[in-house]
Amino acid sequence: xxxxxxxxxxxxxxxxxxxxxxxxxxxxxxxxxxxxxxxxxxxxxxxxxxxxxxxxxxxxxxxxxxxxxxxxxxxxxxxxxxxxxxxxxxxxxxxxxxxxxxxxxxxxxxxxxxxxxxxxxxxxxxxxxxxxxxxxxxxxxxxxxxxxxxxxxxxxxxxxxxxxxxxxxxxxxxxxxxxxxxxxxxxxxxxxxxxxxxxxxxxxxxxxxxxxxxxxxxxxxxxxxxxxxxxxxxxxxxxxxxxxxxxxxxxxxxxxxxxxxxxxxxxxxxxxxxxxxxxxxxxxxxxxxxxxxxxxxxxxxxxxxxxxxxxxxxxxxxxxxxxxxxxxxxxxxxxxxxxxxxxxxxxxxxxxxxxxxxxxxxxxxxxxxxxxxxxxxxxxxxxxxxxxxxxxxxxxxxxxxxxxxxxxxxxxxxxxxxxxxxxxxxxxxxxxxxxxxxxxxxxxxxxxxxxxxxxxxxxxxxxxxxxxxxxxxxxxxxxxxxxxxxxxxxxxxxxxxxxxxxxxxxxxxxxxxxxxxxxxxxxxxxxxxxxxxxxxxxxxxxxxxxxxxxxxxxxxxxxxxxxxxxxxxxxxxxxxxxxxxxxxxxxxxxxxxxxxxxxxxxxxxxxxxxxxxxxxxxxxxxxxxxxxxxxxxxxxxxxxxxxxxxxxxxxxxxxxxxxxxxxxxxxxxxxxxxxxxxxxxxxxxx
Ligand code: IVH
Numbered sequence: 001x002x003x004x005x006x007x008x009x010x011x012x013x014x015x016x017x018x019x020x021x022x023x024x025x026x027x028x029x030x031x032x033x034x035x036x037x038x039x040x041x042x043x044x045x046x047x048x049x050x051x052x053x054x055x056x057x058x059x060x061x062x063x064x065x066x067x068x069x070x071x072x073x074x075x076x077x078x079x080x081x082x083x084x085x086x087x088x089x090x091x092x093x094x095x096x097x098x099x100x101x102x103x104x105x106x107x108x109x110x111x112x113x114x115x116x117x118x119x120x121x122x123x124x125x126x127x128x129x130x131x132x133x134x135x136x137x138x139x140x141x142x143x144x145x146x147x148x149x150x151x152x153x154x155x156x157x158x159x160x161x162x163x164x165x166x167x168x169x170x171x172x173x174x175x176x177x178x179x180x181x182x183x184x185x186x187x188x189x190x191x192x193x194x195x196x197x198x199x200x201x202x203x204x205x206x207x208x209x210x211x212x213x214x215x216x217x218x219x220x221x222x223x224x225x226x227x228x229x230x231x232x233x234x235x236x237x238x239x240x241x242x243x244x245x246x247x248x249x250x251x252x253x254x255x256x257x258x259x260x261x262x263x264x265x266x267x268x269x270x271x272x273x274x275x276x277x278x279x280x281x282x283x284x285x286x287x288x289x290x291x292x293x294x295x296x297x298x299x300x301x302x303x304x305x306x307x308x309x310x311x312x313x314x315x316x317x318x319x320x321x322x323x324x325x326x327x328x329x330x331x332x333x334x335x336x337x338x339x340x341x342x343x344x345x346x347x348x349x350x351x352x353x354x355x356x357x358x359x360x361x362x363x364x365x366x367x368x369x370x371x372x373x374x375x376x377x378x379x380x381x382x383x384x385x386x387x388x389x390x391x392x393x394x395x396x397x398x399x400x401x402x403x404x405x406x407x408x409x410x411x412x413x414x415x416x417x418x419x420x421x422x423x424x425x426x427x428x429x430x431x432x433x434x435x436x437x438x439x440x441x442x443x444x445x446x447x448x449x450x451x452x453x454x455x456x457x458x459x460x461x462x463x464x465x466x467x468x469x470x471x472x473x474x475x476x477x478x479x480x481x482x483x484x485x486x487x488x489x490x491x492x493x494x495x496x497x498x499x500x501x502x503x504x505x506x507x508x509x510x511x512x513x514x515x516x517x518x519x520x521x522x523x524x525x526x527x528x529x530x531x532x533x534x535x536x537x538x539x540x541x542x543x544x545x546x547x548x549x550x551x552x553x554x555x556x557x558x559x560x561x562x563x564x565x566x567x568x569x570x571x572x573x574x575x576x577x578x579x580x581x582x583x584x585x586x587x588x589x590x591x592x593x594x595x596x597x598x599x600x601x602x603x604x605x606x607x608x609x610x611x612x613x614x615x616x617x618x619x620x621x622x623x624x625x626x627x628x629x630x631x632x633x634x635x636x637x638x639x640x641x642x643x644x645x646x647x648x649x650x651x652x653x654x655x656x657x658x659x660x661x662x663x664x665x666x667x668x669x670x671x672x673x674x675x676x677x678x679x680x681x682x683x684x685x686x
Pocket of ligand 1: 082083084113114115116117119120121136172173225226286305308310
């Protein structure tokens, strides 16, 4: 291809991709399939590889991350990022209204918006291109996190038309949706990685991650609420938000414009009631005077604007004393500090323990045994310590030193660079790691040996009968019969008594025997290989079909599989390189576990068996990926374009006109989401 031709096509493709990104993320109304979208992206990638001189830093291909930031550069904000005054009562809101009234002495409108509980960010655009993304920092200067922010797909890298000023700044909040957060934490738990305390921590931790390809995989989102610059064609805040929306920025649509403070109070009450249904955390409502001219008249104090105020919802909080810190060792060896608290009533339950996450959190809080601490229960289930009451600290208190040896086996703890967690490296003989691995092996999503739950693993371990999962398959009836043990209970008291009578032993042995029927993908998951969670195990099992093929695979074979990256590949290779792991696997093979995907697992079954679908548009009950997964789960196949093989076109809202025409012309049956739900039946629909 000629250079000029390449440049033309690159520009064309970039614009097309941007347009479809906008339809997908901002309008929720995609016009092309994921496949068609990916093809455009692939074409652009290929051209850019051939003609690297034409790679625009704002090209849609530059989002996948990969760039490493060693130290985030500290950058001064053009306009300081001030904070907001907080209020917690209607009375204080009325005081705010009175202050505004007194200064303006003319009618004014208020805008009410959600106060998103994320991490604030300032984006600078020049000639419509994103050039800088800076965190709030201390308000005067923040960290340059541009590389990481570029990976957030809904943030426009380049704006579609020319109506924007040559240079402007937008501010907003980066956050992690609760659904994405839960999914991510679940995966982290499965792979033994430390879970994040809440979406806000996950967001700020992610933004400070050095490897932008990791950021690209995290479900970050953003809402924008502020636009500044010269020559902006909108004289009110509300209109500026509309303008931002038009340019492709995500704006939270839950907002109101009213002409008095009681309208704001109504809005606050509505939001307070509905907040639990939102897919993101908020900690209040922000109230702003709408007119920019009036905002300018009101001006700023040294800390905050006089034209805005935050109404914060009361967090459920209590103050109690930190009695001691325990250190728990998980199945992968990660050591987690847990606070023992003087019992206190919080949000209707008695709280005795709170997680302290890791050594970094302990030193950031400077929390010490004997301190009075603030405990909060937000959206998350585990209560957290948010701060220390320093004024009531005992003079003799000593700073908390994170332990340096494993509380369970005495091994010296180790730290992986760039991570906050300390690990006990004694994988093979540290008891909680051994027991943790066994518990993982028998768990429901792995080998599902439920007759072994609730303390029985502890007993088997204690009796010296089981160390490795393969030992389970050697257990004999006589070894188990009449074993008795009293498990340790709370605060040193004796707990539950476990006795292995005939029936129990039979159940245990049956459960173990039945697990030999568990499909290969779950056996693979049960092995507890670092980073190999349920989904990855499934992918590997489907791809390689047998353990043997997986064992013979090379790095290049692994990383070419969708969603298997460098880290997972390394983890697999190092697991399979260890002789003891291979010996263990051989014992499991001898025991008769399935090490191959059976034919009927790879071929389809279910109510949609043999049916091929093409999916288009947006759905009410499913995300786009969700509906595809549902089809596959029920035995159907999904194709990206209509052909003679297509049985149904599943049409959502805003199905692309091109696709509809094609479907109608080819005589393929077009069905609605409702038809589809009818086909799969209620019990298997998502
Ligand atoms: S306006 C000068 N609007 O709250 C006014 N802030 O306590 C700038 N925040 O640092 C802020 N949602 O991180 C504004 N709708 C919203 C907001 C919001 C969340 C955060 C923001 C700011 C902090 C102030």
